[in-house]
Amino acid sequence: MASNKKYWQSVEELKESSIVETLQKNEFVEEIPTDEFLGDKETLESSSTSRRDFLKYVGFSTAAASLAACEGPVRKSIPYVVQPDDLIVGVADWYATTMSDGFDFANVLVKTREGRPILVMPNKDAGADVNARVVASVLSLYDHKLRLQEPTKGGSAVSWADADKEIIATLNSLKAANQPVVLLTGTLASPSTEKVISDFTVAYPNVKHVVYDAVSESATLEAFEAMYGKKALPNYDFSKAETIVSFGADFIADWQGGYEKSYISGRKVEEGKMSYHVQVEANMSLTGSNADKRIVAKPSDQVFALINLYNAVSGENLPSKATPIDNQIKGLAKNLKKAGSKGVVVTGINDKNAQLIALAINNCINSQIIDTEAVNLTRQGNDTEISQLVADMKSGKIKGLVTYNVNPVYSLANSSDFTEGLKKLELSVALTTQKDITSTLTQYALPAPHYLESWGDVMTTKGVLGLVQPTIQPIFNTRQLQDVLLKWSGSSLNYYDTLKEYWSTNVLGGKSWNQALHDGFFKTDVFSEEEVFESLVNLSSVATELTKATQSSGYELNLYTSTALGDGKQANNPWLQELPDPLTRASWDNYLTVSMADAKELGFDNPVKDNGAIDGNYADVTVNGVTKTVPVMVQPGQAIGSFGLALGYGRTENLKDEMQVGVNAYPFYFNGNNVQYDVKIEKNESAGWHRFACTQVQKTIAGRHDILQEASLKDVLNKNLDPKHTWNQPAMVSYDHQEVEAKTIDLWDDHNREVGHHFNLSIDLTSCTGCGACVVACHSENNVPVVGKDEVRVGRDMHWLRIDRYYSSKVEDKQAEAKMTMAQFKADNPKIAGKDIERKYTEKVLELSGGDLFDALENPAENPEVTFQPMMCQHCNHAPCETVCPVAATSHGRQGQNQMAYNRCVGTRYCANNCPYRVRRFNWFNYADNNEFDFNMNNEYGKMVLNPDVVVRSRGVMEKCSMCIQMTQATILNAKKEGRAVKANEFETACSQACSTGAMVFGDVNNPEDKVAQLKEDRRAFHVLDYIGTKPNVVYQVKVRNTNEA
Amino acid sequence: MSSHYESSYREPLILGEKSYHDITEDIARPIEGKANKNWYIAFYISLAAMLWGFGCIFYTVGTGIGVWGLNKNIGWAWDITNFVWWVGIGHAGTLISAVLLLFRQKWRMAINRSAEAMTIFAVFQAGLFPIIHMGRPWNGYWVLPIPNQFGSLWVNFNSPLLWDVFAISTYLSVSLVFWWTGLLPDFATIRDRAVKPFQKKIYALLSFGWSGRAKDWQRFEEVSLVLAGLATPLVLSVHTIVSMDFATSVNPGWHSTIFPPYFVAGAIFSGFAMVQTLLGVMRKVTNMEAYITRLHVEYMNIVIILTGGIVAVAYATEFFIAWYTGSPYENYTYLSLGAEAGAYGWAFWSLMIFNIIIPQILWIKKLRRSFIVSFLVSIAINIGMWFERFDIIAIVLSKGQLPSTWWRFEPTFVDVGIFIGTIGFFFVLFLLYARTFPVIPTAEIKTILKSSGENFKKQRAENNEH
Structure with a gap:
């Protein structure tokens, strides 16, 4: 950088005048000690560094030093030295397995990435029925806080070998003394495990296996045993039902494992059939909110009404009491008799006698809906044995207890007796996935693996088996129940071999194990047994007892x-x-x-x-x-x-x-x-x-009925009715003095949809039960953050997909007061067209009953009808959000999606304000790596569940449903790689995949074979808020109620 | 601006026995003298408020917008309310200095300097909010159409927020230039009078070398007129564009074609109210009673009644049309029975009382000529206009189209802190201005001394020169 040019500063210098020299000499009054300061003169002279260069060096090195001081965060990623055969980095592997935790049982498909499960979806080939808890179970796998990681003894760590040695010694001494030991498990419903347990009880004849369900169906088991001689639950095929009467049985949700899918299969409007479902219940349940008719009755009334129904159906006269709903019960009896074998009665009252009456009614009408052969095995807990066990523990009769994945200290009503009994035991072992309260009170707490780390089999319905296979290396130092029992009984086999052998000898019947494992389920009739059983139930004494107990x-x-x-x-x-x-x-x-x-x-x-x-x-x-x-x-x-x-x-x-x-x-x-x-x-x-x-404050729809269209089955099936003028009216606008459909008028140019895919999502409000599996699936697939109670409270939940719930309003109550139904008003005023009718009717009714419009529209009725509406980004073709973003961070995709470029977003929130559906979610804070939000994104275990295909959003940006663009792109790329076109119905989103009832159908409307292409044009199809002209790519199907009968 | 003849029946615009020199002395006094205790008290309170507001802004930027009271359904509340409020306040300045200049309204001379200062300071406050309300303000420059290396990324010219960026920045720059142009001869006066060399140097710089030649004056007059012509459309454009933030949206209550004129009227309404508030204080504090007279106050009150009336008609129209549509979606707009009966009934009534009912007392001549009444009414209008924006934003957003999304908004201490901070910041600027700038255009006001000065009028009356 040094320059050899010589610059002269003045003419005098050029002339080499003496003045210059003098001045130069006098420049500094005092000699500056540069020589001393710079040291060796010779090297200095030979250096070519000028003052300017020196300053450049100083500047550069200061900048470099300060830049080097700001080190970026180091993220270590360790590559595979030897890549596993079955794993390609970046490509998901799916495994079929079965969830069974004693309460939830489901055939599932598990998506794994780089050896870790990140998503649980229903195994639709197995006809799986999943709820939100099944989908969410993948996160419980990574719950390092609650999961037991090491075997412990009295709270301090112990090795498996030592624990085994000590426990086996104690077990043997108890065996020698013939002291009773109890193995307490939840419902396992696992044939091979039952085999392992029976082998264990052979090795230790003093061991008794007791099954405990925290939420008990014991009464039903007993009733069924009394009637049919088997300790099991009856199975129901609601898909064939014509009339369903439920007395407090929440069978869409958790009652006896749940029958959501089979129920909705019987309510497919397009197939022209729809069961008539009456729910008699006290709590507003998911099932009741889906019912065609919901009769409100407190539990004691339900009991008497059940007996009354039996009397009305059978013509007998069992002792009962009158209830306020007897009139309706008489109507129900008629309906049931008419439906005959296509009718069914269920009750959720956990009383043996009540269950017997229900079974008797089904017998009486010869119901084909109830299946007493292929029984339901998902609840096997025995309340009598449990109360006996607690009593025996308290009295010191029982000396040893091994629990597996049950938490009786938490879930028993008399848990203090249980805790007291625990202290008297010589041996208490909790084999458990969780450090629950029970495991802290036992002598030993042994870690069991999560089901996603285990082998096993499950038989939920007799003859229908599911296989459990691990989808990840065990995260903690765990050993599963079966291996523990095998070890303790002195067997040298491990459970995997035992399971395989059990299946090849008892289940497979020569069929392929690998195929069964691949499918995740297996159907066989080797378990069916023919037996004749004579029921000795005396209904009259049953009814007497029941009446007395109620x-x-x-x-x-x-x-x-x-x-x-x-x-x-x-x-x-x-x-x-x-x-x-x-x-x-x-x-x-x-x-x-x-x-x-x-x-x-x-x-x-x-x-x-x-x-x-x-x-x-x-x-x-x-x-x-x-x-x-x-x-x-x-x-x-x-x-x-x-x-x-x-x-x-x-x-x-x-x-x-x-x-x-x-x-x-x-x-x-x-x-x-x-x-x-x-x-x-x-x-x-x-x-x-x-x-x-x-997450929602307003309870009713406030008179805005075009948001959620409803119709009766009769109207929908009536092919002579034009839905556009009757039960599915589109928004109309005046154009050139003509009333035309709002969607025909357009301010904007249409997007060109001729080539490529055009995604649509159809949501059938008739099939949607509101179960919430889709909501959790969306969380799981899209790394949606959890914000905690305080933030949800102030309206900051981040759900990309929510399920709006609307109650019918007080107008309903007022119309009873005013004695004028909508139909009557319609008939009286044929000139009032379309949507005005609702308003005019409301005003009329209010006038009659002297009510306040806002009060009547805003507040729910005493016994309201309920509707659910899943709501997510509607991916409008003319999206209001797109026009208002100053930086064009949200814009329209070629495939119909409204896309959100997180990196571009500056966070003005204008898009959210202008979204009529309010589906956009803002990152108010950093939700990842923030101790204020100490959820799964704040620890290394919890982060393992994150989907690597979806970015974790930073604070200050807007996010929303992307129509799972990472999934649709993967489908397209797969097809491309395989050199084929994308198949019909091959596209899925997380929500549509998680939906067991088929309410959500996703696909490409440019492919006429895709189901969604037809659904988009269906008679029931409508768009929410179509009057705005947003032209959404999410289409809803009118909610249909079977209100024809009764 | 020659001194035209003015009838002696008209009230004088300059009171007392003033000569040209008196005017110079009066206006230069606050700059050359020492500040009194009141000024210091006001300044420190404002400074404290400003620093508190800055603290709240840093907290917001450092932690996230979550420290405000917003939620998933109400994405704007105090932030944009304050933004529109401050922009609205900024309107009077340009109106007074440009439009009234073009209409040759002499009374504007006493107030235009301060009104314009207020405009500029208010636009500073307004400009803060669009930046800090962003989730990622450090990327705020992305809203500017600057060539970049992010790929072919460009701003979205469809977005009213982008129009805002242009509208506000244009408004700010034109206002600033206009203001400064008017200040040049006055700065030169101060420069010439200054005795301290530092002060002299500063005012010399500020006056851009004004020499007082006839050519200077000629150019000054020409530039003033040209700038007034340029600024006049801005009076209409800025708030028109701000109103389009709402009017172009699809929310019932926002989606309204009446918004542009209604917002402009509202802005002038609020701007004049703020001028009244400030001058009411300033004429006392800086002893400008002779120049800011009852007549000025009355004229401003007349403008307030006029624009307030436009606003009232707009409210009535909104209310009627919402009801007349018969649409259930219009049941709860900010001007509707639903809003009145709902959770924000108090905000609805605050708007009605402060903005519509209270200003009506100005119809009474005695009251609109009263300094204290005008001051109180102006405070009421400031509050009312804040509520207007709050109602438009918060009530409309709180009742979205889907009833499932109905929610409410409650401000946090940060929301309040930032608002108070901007008020503090505004007054810090204004108080500093009052001590360092000639608060009344000295050169201009001298042009009307002979025609509208009290003593000259008296003389003429004595001489029977009507």
Whole structure:
């Protein structure tokens, strides 16, 4: 850089005048000690570094040093040294396996990436029926906080070998002394495990196997045994039913494992059939909200009504009592008789006698819907044996206890007796996946693997088996139950070999094991047995006993399992905690549901706060002397005099602080009975207000009925009716003084859809039950963050997909008051067209009954009809969000999606404000790696569930449903790689894939063979808010109710 | 601007026995003298508020927009309310200096300097909000159409927010130039009077070498007229464009073709109210009673009644049309029975009372000539106009098209802190301005002294020269 040029500063210098020299010499008054300072003169002179260069060096090195000081975050990624044969980095592997945790059983497909499962989906080939908990179970695998990682003894770590040695020694000494030992498990429903257990009891004849279900169906098992001689649950095929009458059985959700899929299969409008479903219930359940007719009755009335129904159907006269709903029961009896063998009655009352009556009615009408041969094996818990066990433990009769994946200390009503008994044991071992309270009280806590790390088989229905296979190397130092028992019984075999051998000898019948493992399920008739059984049930004494046991005075508590948490096994799963209840839309909580009338009487209220959140009073609930303070949620449709409370909440042991929500209702669950009579409920004034976290505040649709079109089955099946002028009216606008369909008028040019794919999603509101599996699937597939209770409370949930719930409004109540139905009004006023009718009718009715318009439209009826509407980005062809973004961060894709470029987003939130569907979600904070949001994205284990195909969004950007563009692109690329066109119906999104009932259908409307192409043109198809002209790519199908009958 | 003849029956615009020199002295006094205690008290309070606001802004930028009270259904609330409020306030300045200049309204001379200063300072505050309301303000420059290396990324010219960027920045620059042009001869006066060398140097720089030659004056007059012509359309354009943030959306209550004129009227309404507020204080603090007279106050109040009336008619139209559509989606717009009966009934009534009912007292001549009444009414209008924007934004967003998305908004301390901070920032600027700038255009006001000065009028009356 040095320059050899010589610059002269003045003419004098050029002339070499003496003045210059003098001046140069006098430049510094004092000699500057440069020589001293710079040292060796010779080297300095030979250096060519000028002052300018020096400054350049200084500047550069300072900049370099300071840049080097700001080190970027180091992320280590370790490549495979030897790539596993069955794994290609970046390509997902799917495995078929079966979930069984004692409460939820489902055939599933598991998506793994780089050896870790990231998504659980239903195995549709196996006809799987999955709920939100099954989909969310993948996150529980990575729950390092709650999962037991090491064998422990008295709280301190112990090696498996030492634990084995000590336990075997104790077991042997107990065997020698012939002291009873109990193996306590949940419902395993696993034939090979039963074999292992029976081998174990051969090795240790003093061991007895007791099955314990936290949420019991014991009464049904006993009733069925009394009637049919087998301890099992009957199976139901609701798909063939014409009339379904349910007395408090929430069979869409968790009742006896759930029958969502088969129920909806019987309600496919396009196939011209639809069952008539009447729900008699106290709590507003998922099933009741889907029913064609919902009759409100408190549990005691349900019992008498059930007997009355039997009497009406059979013509017998069993002892009963009159109920307020007897008139409707008579109508039901007629319906049932008409349906004959296509009718069915179920009841959720966990009382042997009530179940016997229900079975008797089904017998009476010779129901073909109930299946007593291929029985349901998903609940095998025996309440009698459990109470015996607790009593024996307390009295010290039992010396040893080995539990497997049950948490009786938490879930037994008399858990203090159990805890007391535990202390008297010589040997207590908890083999468990979770560090639950039971495992902290036993001598040994041995870690069991999650089902995604295990081998096994499951037989949920007799003759239908599912195989369980590991999808990941065990994360922790775990060993599964079967291996433990084999080891303790001295066998040298491992469970995998045992399982394979069991299957080849007992199940497969020569068929391929690999094929069965690949499919994940196997159907066989080797388990069917012909036996003749003579029932000795005397119905009259049954009815007498039942009548006597049912107290009709006092408040009644109806315990239930919530959609999100079920029996509470996955209480530490943030996806489930954040999943709103389909009806109350409250997340992170359980609460006492109270009818509007009782709330008024007892002084309960749910005020909406200024920040949009809902508060609630507290109630003191006393059952059998046990009192708990529970927050209250006023629930439209709750039977007067009855109260609901969800089980599965209130767990604390080793749960994250954020997850320790709700109240444990198991202490009320006496004798495994979900109905408790003579309950005392009082307002607790001193407890103040409870802070709920609801995702929806407004309960009704406020007169905006075109958002969610409904029709009766009769109208829909009537081919003479033009839906456009009757039950599925599109929005109309005036154009050139002509009323035309709004969608024909356009401000914008249409997108060119001639080539390529054009994605549409169809959502059938008739098939959607509101179960929420899609919501969790969306969370799982798209790395949607969990924000926690406080943030949900103030309306900041990040759900890309939500299920809106609307109750019918008070207008319904008013119309009864005014004695004028809509049909009548329509007939009287033939000139009032289209959507005006609703408004005019409302005004008319209100005038008659002297009501207030806003009050009547905004508040729900006492017993409202319920509708669910899954709502996600509608991918409008003319999207309001796209035009307003100043930086064009959201724009339209060639395939119909409205795309969101996260990197480009500056976060003005204008798009969200201009979205009429309000489906856009803003990252208010950093939700990943933030201790304020200590959920799965804040630890290394939880992050393993993240989908590597989807970016984790940073704070300050908008996000929303992408129509799973990573999935559609993968499908396209696969087809391309295989050199073929994409097949019909090959495209899926996470929500459509997770939907067991087929309510959500995704596909390419440019492919006429895709199902969605037809659905888009269906008579029932409509777009939400079509009057705006957004032209969405999400199409809804009109909700149909079978209101023809009754 | 020659001094035309003005009837002696007209009220004088300059009170007292003032000579040209008196005017110079009066206006230069606050700059050359020492500040009194009141000024310091006001300044420190404003400074404290400003620093608190800056703290809240840093907290927001450092933590996330989540520290505000917004939620999934209400994406804007106080941020854009404050933005529109400040922009609206900024409107009076240009109107007074440009439009009234073109209409040759002499009374504007007493107030235009401060009104324009207010405009510029208010636009500063307004400009803050679109930046800090972004989730990622550090990428805020992406809204500018600058060539970049991110690929072929360009801004979206369909977006009203982008129009805002252009509208506000144009408005700010034209206002600033216009203001400064007017300041040049006055700065030169201060420069010439300055005794301290530093002060002299600063004012010399600020006055851009004004020499007072006839050529200077000629150019000054020409530029003033040209800039006034340029600025006049801006009076209409800025708030028209701001209103399009709402009007071009699809939300019932926002999607309204009446918005542009209605917003412009509202902006002038609020701008004049803010001028009243500021001058009410300033004429006392800086002893400008002789120049800012009852007549000025009355004239401004007349403008307020006029624009307030337009606003009232707009409200009535909105209310009627929403009801007349018969659409259930219009049941809950910010001007509807649904809003009145709903959770934001108090905000609805605040708007009605502060913006419509209270200003009606200005119809009474005695009241609109009262300094104290005008001051109080102006405060009420400032509040009312804030509520207008709050109602438009928060009430409309709180009742979305799908009832499942109905929600409410509650501000956090950060929302409040930032708003107070901008008020503090505004007053810090204004107080500094009042001490360093000639608050009344000295050169201009001198042009009307002989025609509209009280003593000259008296003289003429004595001489029977009507």
